[in-house]
Amino acid sequence: MSAADFLFAPEVQKLLKVVYAAPDQPFAASELAQRSKLDPADVARTLEHLVSSGILKRQKPKADESDTVTLDRSFVFHDELRSIALKSFAAAEPLRSMLRSKFKDSVLRAFLLGEDKDGTLELLVVHGQSIPDEAAMAAACQKLSKTIHRHLKVHVISNARFNSLAVRDPLASKLAAACALEIIALGDTKAQPPAERIGLLQSAKKKLATLSRPAS
Known part of the structure; x- marks a missing residue:
């Protein structure tokens, strides 16, 4: 799988959609699975790739707490990836x-x-x-x-x-x-632009111009 294919895999998009919505919040794998509605095994596997690639980083857990991950703002393509996410799946x-x-x-x-x-x-x-x-x-x-x-x-x-x-x-x-x-964009929906309204003066001039034309 190429880097581009990986970044736009459905599992990656669903996880990054959640993480980019709260970029400073640490997430446990169980919470990510719940929010993204992904299988926990798929979440665990995808997180490993995201951490190893530098997009996410692991947080040291406190006593009796699960491991968490958060966005790594030092990732060299952090801003570009966030922009891509905003303009597409996120x-x-x-x-x-x-x-x-x-x-x-x-x-x-x-x-x-x-x-x-x-x-x-x-x-x-x-x-x-x-x-x-x-x-x-x-x-x-x-x-x-x-x-x-x-x-x-x-x-x-x-x-x-x-x-x-x-x-x-x-x-x-x-x-x-x-x-x-x-x-x-214009034409993407069935919505019709409003009909142009001609002012009373313009309408009167138009009618006068029509009446003043010589009969053929």
């Missing part, structure tokens, strides 16, 4: 799947804006003609938050608001950041 993929399955008729675009120092993920949702039900969105995000072990901060705005974001708007600056990732 956050982006579960968010994309949830939005496309539950809100395919209303979510026009969506962006993962990044995470704060506490690990809270920030999500920007742009709706189309239909507006996502607020209660349904809150419930879905709360359920997903428990699944990925991360808090979610969600912004839901209209397509018109999105297209008119000023440079100084906090959302605009976050969208421009290198960590921002578009997880739902």
Whole structure:
């Protein structure tokens, strides 16, 4: 198995999803098995590989306590691996799947804006003609938050608001950041953009122009 195949093996993804959600927390193998819903034997085998590769490190147990592991921040590719995890199996993929399955008729675009120092993920949702039900969105995000072990901060705005974001708007600056990732693009869902509204003056001018055309 190559290094790339190993890093993206299902067992590795499930374990790293849990660990990256609480990067400073030590985990016993039994707790990782419970949270990841993996067989304890698979957890033990995968942990050996993660420790030997330098991604995780073992903590010296105290009396009457089990061995624990935690992320090794000194790992040479720690930042890159954390970024990959955030942009794939640890956050982006579960968010994309949830939005496309539950809100395919209303979510026009969506962006993962990044995470704060506490690990809270920030999500920007742009709706189309239909507006996502607020209660349904809150419930879905709360359920997903428990699944990925991360808090979610969600912004839901209209397509018109999105297209008119000023440079100084906090959302605009976050969208421009290198960590921002578009997880739902135009056309990825069945959501329809809102119909353009023509102002009364423009409408009147259009009608006048039509009436003033010479008959053929």
